[in-house]
Amino acid sequence: MMRIFHTTFNQKNLTGNAGLSLLGRFAQKLNLHKLLDQHISIERGESATYQVSDAVLMLVFGVLAGAKHISHLAVLKSDKPFRKLFKWEQFPDASTFGRIFKLFTFRHCKELAEVEDKVRRKIWSKKYFGKVTLELDSTVRPVFGSQEGAAKGYNPHKKGLKAYHPLLCFIAETRECLHNWFRSGDAYSANGCVDFIKECFARLPKRVWSIDVRADSAFFNGDLLDFLEAKGARYMIKVKLKGLENLLRAQKWRKIKNSSFESTEFEYKCGDWKKPRRFVAVREIITSESDDTLLPQPKVQHRYFCYVSNMNLAPGASHKYYGKRAASENWIEWCKNQMASGSILTQEFWANSALFQSCILAYNLKVWMMWLNYEKGFREEPNTIRMYLIHVPARLVHRSRQWFLDLDEHYPFKNLWQSIEASILKLEFG
Numbered sequence: 001m002m003r004i005f006h007t008t009f010n011q012k013n014l015t016g017n018a019g020l021s022l023l024g025r026f027a028q029k030l031n032l033h034k035l036l037d038q039h040i041s042i043e044r045g046e047s048a049t050y051q052v053s054d055a056v057l058m059l060v061f062g063v064l065a066g067a068k069h070i071s072h073l074a075v076l077k078s079d080k081p082f083r084k085l086f087k088w089e090q091f092p093d094a095s096t097f098g099r100i101f102k103l104f105t106f107r108h109c110k111e112l113a114e115v116e117d118k119v120r121r122k123i124w125s126k127k128y129f130g131k132v133t134l135e136l137d138s139t140v141r142p143v144f145g146s147q148e149g150a151a152k153g154y155n156p157h158k159k160g161l162k163a164y165h166p167l168l169c170f171i172a173e174t175r176e177c178l179h180n181w182f183r184s185g186d187a188y189s190a191n192g193c194v195d196f197i198k199e200c201f202a203r204l205p206k207r208v209w210s211i212d213v214r215a216d217s218a219f220f221n222g223d224l225l226d227f228l229e230a231k232g233a234r235y236m237i238k239v240k241l242k243g244l245e246n247l248l249r250a251q252k253w254r255k256i257k258n259s260s261f262e263s264t265e266f267e268y269k270c271g272d273w274k275k276p277r278r279f280v281a282v283r284e285i286i287t288s289e290s291d292d293t294l295l296p297q298p299k300v301q302h303r304y305f306c307y308v309s310n311m312n313l314a315p316g317a318s319h320k321y322y323g324k325r326a327a328s329e330n331w332i333e334w335c336k337n338q339m340a341s342g343s344i345l346t347q348e349f350w351a352n353s354a355l356f357q358s359c360i361l362a363y364n365l366k367v368w369m370m371w372l373n374y375e376k377g378f379r380e381e382p383n384t385i386r387m388y389l390i391h392v393p394a395r396l397v398h399r400s401r402q403w404f405l406d407l408d409e410h411y412p413f414k415n416l417w418q419s420i421e422a423s424i425l426k427l428e429f430g
Contacts, residue, residue: 001079008033015081017065019390021405022420023098024061024086026369033057035115035183043102050092055100056112056358058091059344063362066386068340070094081396085403099241104354109193113179116364117203121430123368124205132208133172134200134364135328136215138189140165149349151185160345164342166356167193169200170328170336172214175379176367177335178362179203182353189218197224201231212311213237214325220308222273229310235314238389239279239306241270248281256316260285263315280315281306330381338382339363373423374416388413389420 027033030164036053044051061082062073076082077091092100104112142163143150148160164187181192197219204211211233217240222322228235236284253262262284269276285304305319335341341359345352350426366382392411397404411417 011395013081013395014393015079015396016393017076017079017082017390018120018392018394018405018407019417020061020065020082020084022389022417022424023064023369025058025424026373026427027057027365027423029424029429030119030392031429032115032119032365035118035154037111038094039115039118040108040111042108042304043169043391044103049090050100052100052103054088054352055092055097056361057086058088059355059358060362060365061086061343063340063359064366064386065390068343069135070097070344073097073361074208081394081405084396085405098194098351101351101354102346102348104350106350109182109350109353109357112354112361116357116361120178120203121205123372124207125430127372128205128207129171129173130207131173131210132204133212133214134178135170135172135191135325135331136167136197136200136213136219137325137328137332138165138167138169138216138218139332140185141336143185143342143345145345145347147345147349147352149184149352164352164356165189166342167196167218168332169196172324172328172330174371175331175368176364176371177331180357180360182349182350182356192223193219193221194223194227214322214328216325222270222282223279225308226274234311236307236309236311236318238322239308242309244306245304248283248306251281253283256282259316261316263317265315277308278310279306280313280318282315282319296323299347334381335360335363369420369424373420389417391415 025371033053035058037051040052040056042052058073058076062076067075071094073094073188075290077093083089083091084327140163142161146162147350150164152162161409164189165183165185167181167183169180170176171178179196181196197213203213211231213228213233213235215235215237217238220237220240225235247268248264251264251266253264256263261284263280263282265278265280267276268279273423283304286301286303306316307322311318311321325334336343339359340363341356341363344355344359346355363382366385392407395406397406405415405416
């Protein structure tokens, strides 16, 4: 049984999000606020209380704290220790956030992407992979309103519902989102995929010398394959082709030892391609009983998986290699469901694009901080990191002309906190 107790509201300078201070230190080392100021060309009046750079950073830290809607930022607005640490004496309400983000146009969204690109190059100057795998995917973000650009289109889970249809590219080795396009809901999956992959390549740091591309069928496009081959990239892309099953049935199949799968490989030239390319496929043998006869007979069916690839992998190994991109599905869900990408919305398309990008920036900031300062933890999902590193109670104390963030002496992750903080303080970026 609980003790009998009374509730009072007398304590001062308490925060429940002390871990945001670590991410704040990290963002300061990256000079993120200054970069946003320098590159986003939205001009506000001299009397404006809030600059665009402030609004973007407030949203980023709100999302890191778990906000899923602009109104949820009220939690940070009421967190006076947090505001004191970040020197945000005033904090806008939800309607002001909306007005600021509605100033964004296509040009300003590109400028926001350039800021993220500059930050990434700083990160990769400290730690990098020479060989990377790009995970390309399209996703659907349903909406429940009449937002600009939201439309009925491809939506396998909630058919007939309006949505947006973003493109995303992740780097498998770091789990960061390299690039994103916010698109209207009726955009065909392959629309703009070649330009998108070109921008992805342009955003890769120069230290990358080998690129593999793994993509879903939205990127099954001859021009895209031409580009990848010209760049010397290896690829494994799921095939989307009219009459594919008939084409596969006509091939010679071999049993894969100790499995219920068969495999085949062949060359094929699609109608608008400049040359034939290597296709690899596996099919799963599914046996069932027919129910249309007096004595049920075994009935054999097949489930097909087909990829176009220039990798030197056997069909079975190709299928396993492609299966690894299931991890990127998790990262997309983390961005959508745990980092609010696409759920914080206004009525205007480019405002929503900027909000989407800001949420992705929040996700990347978390990934980069953990990657550089605590490699074991960078693989954990955002909600886990929130639980043990961000949603931490503390008191902000000012004494001897210094500020102190005073945490519980029994905080279970004290050593981890101190290790990450010490690592961040040692970082120096050019």
